[in-house]
Amino acid sequence: MSKSTQIAIGYQIQGDVDLLEDDGSDPTEVCIFDFGEWFVVEFFRGRGSETRLFMKNSRNQQILFGESTLSVKRIRCLGGDKHDHEFLWQFFCRQWLANKGINPNPGTETYRNPTADQLQQRENRLGRWKREIEYLERQDRVYV
Numbered sequence: 001m002s003k004s005t006q007i008a009i010g011y012q013i014q015g016d017v018d019l020l021e022d023d024g025s026d027p028t029e030v031c032i033f034d035f036g037e038w039f040v041v042e043f044f045r046g047r048g049s050e051t052r053l054f055m056k057n058s059r060n061q062q063i064l065f066g067e068s069t070l071s072v073k074r075i076r077c078l079g080g081d082k083h084d085h086e087f088l089w090q091f092f093c094r095q096w097l098a099n100k101g102i103n104p105n106p107g108t109e110t111y112r113n114p115t116a117d118q119l120q121q122r123e124n125r126l127g128r129w130k131r132e133i134e135y136l137e138r139q140d141r142v143y144v
Contacts, residue, residue: 018070025072025136032064035102039064041075048136049085051093053100054078073140082133086125088114 020030026046033040039054041064052075054060060078064070083093091111094104114122 021069021071021074023071023073028072030072030075038100038102040097040102041080043072043075043085047132048072048076050133051083051085052076052078052080053083053097054080076137076140084126084129084133086129087122088118092122 020028026048028046028049029044031042031044033042034056037056039056039060041052041054043050043052054064063074063078081096083089083096091114094111097103
């Protein structure tokens with residue numbers, strides 16, 4: 001979690017929570033999930049709000065779970081497959097994860113198929129998101 005989140009909610013969160021190193025990235029919360037063959041990393045807000053998918057290997061495991069100086073930029077520099085958090089992202093992210101064998105819990109409701117107008121809105125926003133992510137990735141490589 002970011003320092004600003006820690007200040008806002010105090011020390012009420014229990015469990016395995018760490019502060020991200022301040023690397024100049026927009027404040028965000030990050031969750032890292034272990035899904036067998038994959039690590040799924042989700043950035044919840046700010047520029048670069050996205051989901052990243054990393055192969056489960058010893059290098060990625062060490063960086064994501066073993067280093068005390070984990071930061072947004074350090075995570076993003078690992079590369080991985082990425083998925084946006086733009087309009088209708090949940091519908092498409094679910095399919096993206098399913099293609100890697102990561103499926104929702106049984107009984108989870110499915111989303112309705114988007115309309116043509118919604119798909120066009122998504123395409124417009126995706127272009128901006130892709131440019132923003134490319135910019136952030138270039139900046140991150142300079143940092144690390």
